[in-house]
Amino acid sequence: MSGLATPRxxxxxxxxxxxxxxxxxxxxxxxxxxxxxxxxxxxxxDMLASLTVAFEGEEVFAAEFRNGTAANPFHVFHLRLPRSGxxxxxxxxxxxxxxRLAQRITVA
Amino acid sequence: xxxxxxxxxxxxxxxxxxxxxEETLAAAIAAVVRERxxxxxxxxxxxxxxxxxxxxxxxxxxxxxxxxxxxRATAIHLFATRNPTPGIVSFRLSAAVAKPEVTTRIRLxxxxxxxxxAEMSDGTVRRAAxxxxxxxxxxxx
Numbered sequence: 640m641s642g643l644a645t646p647r648x649x650x651x652x653x654x655x656x657x658x659x660x661x662x663x664x665x666x667x668x669x670x671x672x673x674x675x676x677x678x679x680x681x682x683x684x685d686m687l688a689s690l691t692v693a694f695e696g697e698e699v700f701a702a703e704f705r706n707g708t709a710a711n712p713f714h715v716f717h718l719r720l721p722r723s724g725x726x727x728x729x730x731x732x733x734x735x736x737x738x739r740l741a742q743r744i745t746v747a
Numbered sequence: 748x749x750x751x752x753x754x755x756x757x758x759x760x761x762x763x764x765x766x767x768x769e770e771t772l773a774a775a776i777a778a779v780v781r782e783r784x785x786x787x788x789x790x791x792x793x794x795x796x797x798x799x800x801x802x803x804x805x806x807x808x809x810x811x812x813x814x815x816x817x818x819r820a821t822a823i824h825l826f827a828t829r830n831p832t833p834g835i836v837s838f839r840l841s842a843a844v845a846k847p848e849v850t851t852r853i854r855l856x857x858x859x860x861x862x863x864x865a866e867m868s869d870g871t872v873r874r875a876a877x878x879x880x881x882x883x884x885x886x887x888x
Contacts, residue, residue: 660845694843699843699844700843702836702851705836707826707832709885718844720843
């Protein structure tokens with residue numbers, strides 16, 4: 640089994656100080672609950688467990704996924720950052736595999 | 748085993764899907780709310796009233812709060828009332844989250860009520876619900 644898909648994140652490269660900005664995240668993943676059947680065969684469970692978003696090493700946003708999260712998890716939320724720095728997005732599946740994306744944002 | 752005992756054991760093994768589902772939902776919500784009182788409203792779920800594809804239902808949860816030092820949402824949870832399992836997702840919101848609003852996509856097995864719970868920075872808990880009809884179920888297909 641290969642690793643997780645490459646995630647996509649959309650956020651501005653730079654914002655004004657104090658400005659709230661939108662973050663959109665998407666990762667391709669089947670989010671198989673293990674409850675579904677393909678003919679006679681039960682499709683094995685294969686789920687992402689979480690998404691964490693950290694700014695300069697500190698968690699700013701997190702999601703814990705359960706069976707009701709759709710395939711290809713997509714999220715929109717808003718952040719406001721005190722200074723320039725790096726946002727790191729990490730998706731972790733239930734077997735501990737991760738997909739990581741880092742993006743620098745300038746607060747001017 | 749006496750016949751009576753056999754009967755009791757037999758009854759205990761009978762599946763009670765609807766009751767079990769409700770208990771699981773109640774337990775999942777109770778695990779979040781704990782012993783705190785829940786205020787109805789003060790937040791909303793935006794979802795289509797009819798979802799074409801139950802496997803991909805867009806949902807936005809918005810909490811009425813300034814999301815600053817005076818009052819902010821610290822966690823938002825979503826629960827399904829008629830899916831095989833109730834849990835959908837839980838979000839943790841730090842002080843860097845600028846709006847008490849999250850959008851996601853969920854799966855719904857059939858027409859049902861979706862429940863959202865918000866935990867607030869003052870220790871209070873809020874709840875809202877929305878009913879969504881589903882054309883094609885999204886959990887087992």
